[in-house]
Structure formats: structure tokens, C-alpha cells
Amino acid sequence: MIPNKLKAGDEVRVISPATSLAIVDESVRKLAVKRLKDLGLNVRFSKNAEEIDEGSSSTIESRMDDLHEAFADKNVKAILTTLGGYNSNQLLKYINYELIKNNPKIFCGYSDITALSNAIYRKTGLITYSGPHFSTFGMEKGANYTLDFFKKCMIDEEPINIVPASYWSDDKWYMNQTDRHFIKNSGYSVICEGSGEGTLIGGNLCTLNLLQGTEFMPSLKNSVLFIEDDYESNALTFDRDLQSVLHLPDFEAVRGIVIGRFQKGSNISEETIRKIVHSKKELSSIPVIYHADFGHTTPIFTFPIGGHVKIQAKDEQVKIIIVHH
DSSP states (O other): OOOOOOOTTOEEEEEOSSSOGGGSOHHHHHHHHHHHHHTTOEEEEOTTTTOOOTTSSOOHHHHHHHHHHHHHOTTEEEEEESOOOSOGGGGGGGOOHHHHHHSOOEEEEOGGGHHHHHHHHHHHOOOEEEOOOTGGGGOOSSOHHHHHHHHHHHTOOSOEEOOOOSEEBOSOTTTOSSSOOOEEOOOOEEEEOEEEEEEEEEEEHHHHGGGTTSTTOOOOTTEEEEEEOOTTOOHHHHHHHHHHHHTSTTGGGEEEEEEEOOOGGGOOOHHHHHHHHHTOGGGTTSOEEEEESOSSSBSOOOEEETOEEEEEEETTEEEEEEEEO
């Protein structure tokens, strides 16, 4: 089930199912609203978006009210999350999935929001999106690629050829918008050659793994996995988190893997990624691509969880095409 694309005049509702809007600087908010208005969209905030507790989040009840209200409101055409965090999976048992199924609309965020996006897809069949948070739109520099691919996925209808960004950054832009450091992008890296296509599943790897063994975990049959992690990950934790996915009963039907760029703080080199992947026999017969522009470096492309993707990797030539989104 593909939600309707956005058009001029549509309302976007901002909710905080993990970290509170209260920690987002006012200047970031203003630019984010302007960027979305430039796309012809009207931005409104949920009533509890700024509620905040000692964990920089809010009560389960407040977060659920905002999620349900956003889906129930016929004027709302898309829901953007404020930020990621650590506690989105607290909500999974309390979500009214029938409400969502009967009111399909765009739902977008990344990082900890991976738990919600994949659970909603699993329980309702609604395609959700791994893409920018509301706060992401408040980035002053280096945001064009992110904005372009958000538009391609949310507004345009055509298949999307995901090409690498020209430059990337891993600085704390939200703390200093002017002193930015951009690195020339070397493009995709082919870890294992091959081609494959299937249902796109994934997002933040350690968050996706929280769903294993639950009713909220999507099937991996005939899927292409998009996985990434942040600075809290390292070679050892990525290895075991990846191995955990490989142990799932339906992993043998996975058709390929695309890995997002790691943050510098993880100290994971491309050589390390190659060693980890090549150490796993389960991955020897499917394409594995690294250095894709999604995850916790910037900029990022938007991709549909539950959409259909084709990938091809041979002789360092890569194609990633989102067919249905």
C-alpha cells in the first residue's frame, strides 16, 4: 500500500515519538519550516511535540496521542518525526494499526524511528519512509542532496536512480551551522558483486534488530536490506548485529544488501567492512554495496520501506533504482 504523494497545500504534521522537539534550536525549526513551505507544504506541530522529560522524550501516552491524532486527521498528508533517540519501540504494542491501515499517509524519519517504520509496514502493509527528520530540514549547508531525494520520493512518481552525493559530512551541524567540513565522496564500493531485486527492508541496524522474534519484524523473504549504524557502533558490534540478521530463518531469501556510510566515531574502515562481509559465507552469493548516502552522516537519500528496489554491482559499477515508492 503506497501512500498518496504530496502536492502543494498539503499539511505535514511533526510529531516526537522519540526525542522531544524541545531540544531543537529555534533557528533550526524556522529554517526547517521554510524549507518545507518552499515545497508548497504547510507545517503543523502535534500538541505534545515539545513535552520533555529527564530522558529528553515524553510519556508513552503523549507520544501515542500525537501519533494516532496525526493518522486520524484527514487534513494531514504526511507525518515527519522530530528526531531519533532510543525509545520508539516502547510504542509498538500500543499503536492502533487498524487506524493506520484505514488512514494511509506518508510517515518519515530515520535512526530510532526504524522501529516504528518497519513495524507499521509489517502490521499494515503501508510503505513507510526512511528519510530526513523534521529537524534535518533545518541544516543550512549541504542539504541540497537530502532535499532533492526527499522530493523525488515524496512528490514525484518516477523510478528513482540513487546516485552518490558529491560531498558528505560528519560534523555536528546542529551545534555549529557555519563551521562545516565537507569531504569529497568517492562513491559506492562493491563488496560482493551481483544483482538482485526485491522488497526494501531496513534502516538503522541495531534498532531493526530490536524487532527480531516479535510480531513487528518484517519478513526478509525476497528482500533487499538497507542497513546502517551510527558512531556508537564499532567493528565488533556491527559484526555481531549483522550476524544476528544472518541467523534469521528467512535470511536465505535476501537478494542483496546496501550498507550506509559509517560515522567517523565508529572507526570502521572500508577494509574492515570487507573483512566482516567476506567472513560470512551467507553473503558470498548476493550483491553487497557499501558507502551509500543514508544513515547518520549527511546528506541522505530517502527510501521506501516496503517499496521495490533493484540493485546491481559489478566492476565497481553500481546501480540502485527504487522502482515502487
